[in-house]
Amino acid sequence: KQEVTQIPAALSVPEGENLVLNCSFTDSAIYNLQWFRQDPGKGLTSLLLIQSSQREQTSGRLNASLDKSSGRSTLYIAASQPGDSATYLCAVRPPKRETSGSRLTFGEGTQLTVNP
Amino acid sequence: NAGVTQTPKFQVLKTGQSMTLQCAQDMNHEYMSWYRQDPGMGLRLIHYSVGAGITDQGEVPNGYNVSRSTTEDFPLRLLSAAPSQTSVYFCASSPDWTDSYEQYFGPGTRLTVT
Numbered sequence: 001k002q003e004v005t006q007i008p009a010a011l012s013v014p015e016g017e018n019l020v021l022n023c024s025f026t027d028s029a030i031y032n033l034q035w036f037r038q039d040p041g042k043g044l045t046s047l048l049l050i051q052s053s054q055r056e057q058t059s060g061r062l063n064a065s066l067d068k069s070s071g072r073s074t075l076y077i078a079a080s081q082p083g084d085s086a087t088y089l090c091a092v093r094p095p096k097r098e099t100s101g102s103r104l105t106f107g108e109g110t111q112l113t114v115n116p
Numbered sequence: 117n118a119g120v121t122q123t124p125k126f127q128v129l130k131t132g133q134s135m136t137l138q139c140a141q142d143m144n145h146e147y148m149s150w151y152r153q154d155p156g157m158g159l160r161l162i163h164y165s166v167g168a169g170i171t172d173q174g175e176v177p178n179g180y181n182v183s184r185s186t187t188e189d190f191p192l193r194l195l196s197a198a199p200s201q202t203s204v205y206f207c208a209s210s211p212d213w214t215d216s217y218e219q220y221f222g223p224g225t226r227l228t229v230t
Contacts, residue, residue, distance in 0.1 A: 004158075034218055043120075043206060044221040089159070103149065103174060104219065106159040 002027045004092055006107035013080055014115050021075040021110045023090035028071050035064050035075050036089040080114045087111045117142050120222035122207050128228045129197040137192040137225050139207030147210045148190040152203040165190055197229045
């Protein structure tokens with residue numbers, strides 16, 4: 001059974017700092033990996049999607065990398081801002097051949113606080 | 117597009133009551149799913165659908181029923197609510213379950229069962 005772990009569970013940094021969030025998964029046979037942002041009391045917003053054949057994806061100040069063989073992904077946030085404060089979740093999707101379709105297995109998230 | 121919408125936003129039920137959580141999407145997505153989010157357990161898949169008329173169980177299906185009569189709607193039914201079903205429920209959709217599209221989530225329904 002696939003398990004996804006995110007470390008640390010919580011992180012507090014001063015504004016302007018570059019930071020890295022970690023995601024690890026036990027089964028390297030994944031189809032893709034997705035990073036989400038969740039604000040308190042809100043739904044999930046997709047940030048980046050990395051296919052299993054890709055090494056990284058970038059969107060603005062965000063960069064996500066994927067090392068499938070070692071079961072790891074990192075989300076790099078450059079020049080952090082107070083508006084980045086949220087919980088960041090990673091989720092992996094199993095290979096196409098599985099009948100479970102597009103089900104995602106989520107980590108529990110990293111709660112990020114960026115202090116002004 | 118409104119994206120994925122969910123109603124209600126909040127609901128309080130008594131044990132044994134029934135209710136339906138509504139989910140709709142206006143993006144003509146084939147794939148829809150329901151997750152519940154609980155502290156310490158993350159998001160877990162309840163049921164999913166790969167198209168109208170087709171549904172299947174996820175990781176935690178007990179106590180929940182679903183149906184998919186149209187592409188747009190995917191309601192989640194609690195037939196006899198239990199305190200263990202207190203949670204935040206999210207509906208998600210994506211264009212096609214066989215391909216690499218990202219999933220889009222609704223804003224969630226916060227359910228309390230007393």
